[in-house]
Amino acid sequence: MKRKILLFICFILSLSIGFGIGIVAFSTENIKNSIDGLVDKDFSDGTINTEQIGQLQYFTVSLDDEIYVKNLLFNGNIHDNLDSVRVYYTDNANKEFNAQNSFFPKIIIKNDNYYLEIDKNVTAIRLELLPSDTVENIKVNPKILNIHTVNTILFTILPLVISFSAVSLIFDRESLKKDILAIKRYKYLLYELVLKDIKTKYRRSVLGLLWSVLNPLLMMIVLTAVFSNIIRVEVEGGFALFYLTGYLLFNFISESTNFSLNTILQAAQLIKKVYIPKYIFPLQKCLFSFVNMIFSLTAFVIVFTIFMIWGNVSLNSSMLLFPIPLILIFLFSLGCCFILSSLVVFFRDIGHIWGILLTVWMYASPIIYPISILPDWLVSAIKLNPLYYYIDMFRNIMIYGRIPAFADFIIALLFSVASVLVGTVIFRKCQDKFVMYI
């Protein structure tokens, strides 16, 4: 009875949090912007610099500082065709433009406004138009169109999931506490198990540790060749680093979940004959993959250094935040490992299904493509994918030197917490039955 009331309260609370945030974000643009920690900049006061050179018109707006601009919008009129609009941008302080830093943006027309997708860190932007076109009231802002629905959904569902699993765990707190405290006694075991995994991995292959660095590097070289020369995907900071960051994080999820599929079955001998808190085993695989990922980050360091010498990227203080996305993705993956490792004991074919799901998941995550090349509805769909938030956060911090948007950080955090809690609930429901099915 008490439990039902509690669940009901959680339900109402989550709904109100989600819709509250959604509605507020929807109705007042400015609050949404302050969630992002960034503000609109309005140039309707006449600070637009207009020039005519030859057959073309140029409209330049200049920002005080370098800021991240998601969209540029203006009212005016484009007579001929939208494809003739070209955007120059610069991120250096003296605000010089060159043809290299220019592109033909995606343009959306809404309520007589032209929305141009910029998605860059800039100090100044210049529009190139045909003489017949007119431009007034330029505004730049960090908003992403149509994001409100996604946020509303996530801010409703995630708190709902979190509170429901938390309630379930609270009613089970005595034995939960016992299980968690057991880690004290079994920390050496966990350490031995992870060490054993690492030793067997690096003992088996001749290249050893080198392999976990070479593997991502080779993948990166091949895909960079394909994507930046043949398919021509334009990505800020170059495709190589962009791909490498996404690959490393996705590889962690894929490796840890795949390893933990068999972990309980492999530990059958131990589980059947001695008491060991069973969560040790998925935790072991997740930690092992995490260590692997840390090794592989060497590849990132190498490529980053090369690019730094070339001058494409530079060191930034935001890089100090790097543990945050890594810890968050670790927690998220741990939850997945809990769920998979327990379900597979009862249904052995989950392994095959998971293999297929992972492939789908990979293409549904912005690893080999930036979301800026996608239509709006797809962007919204991808923003329901938890991996998007971890990868985006990691890239922002490591490549672009940007502090991630606050709302995105909160969503990533919620995803991690939800995953761990749901995983714990499912695992604890199953763990007493393992012994009879292995």
Added chain:
Amino acid sequence: MDNNIAIEVKNVTMRFNMPHEKVDNIKEFFIKLLKGQLRFEEFVALDNVSLTVKKGDVVGLIGLNGSGKSTLLKVISGILKPSSGTAEISGTISPLIELGAGFDFELTTKENIFLNAAVLGFDRNFITQKYDEILDFAELRDFENVAIKNFSSGMIARLGFSIATLVKPDILIVDEILAVGDFIFQQKCEKRISELMMGGTTVLFVSHSIEQVERICKTVCWIEHGKVKMIGPAKEVTEIYKNTKA
């Protein structure tokens, strides 16, 4: 729980679900579910068992094959969760249930010592210090780097016993593993057990060798078809047990 009670088993019932056919994948599960064929047969391995063991007691468990002795020990050591009832213990427990508990048969003796010790909660430094003592007691020095899948049952039992009794546990559970040791090793083990008993360790002892049970245990509990048939002083219980057996 009372202060001088080491093990308290209260009304423990252990049921096993035995499916008619093993269903271990989603496809079969749904087919069976739709056809309504997802039936289980219940098997009661322990039926309302209660047992209290005082600290420092040495209790023997006897009974025929399949009567539920190992199941009871597994419930006590937390490997199995009872379907109903509770089993509580106080202090640390070293369970030697069946041969090779806590071993990975692919690993060598050396690796297994570290693994098994970690399972019992000892850290690496401590085991490094005690390493020679373990090997010497088990008399396995020549097999230090041999994978234990190539061991004889007696050798596995030695290794298990010498790790489990390395540090005085509060509760020691010995399930038949001594039966496979040769007589010299059995004597050695009995000596170790008496030493532990002097130190106040509670011992639960399962053996099909009635003489051994009589020699080591003060109290004996007789289990038959998952129920406690009789519990009392060693001599009395074993006398009746031996007579029914014939």
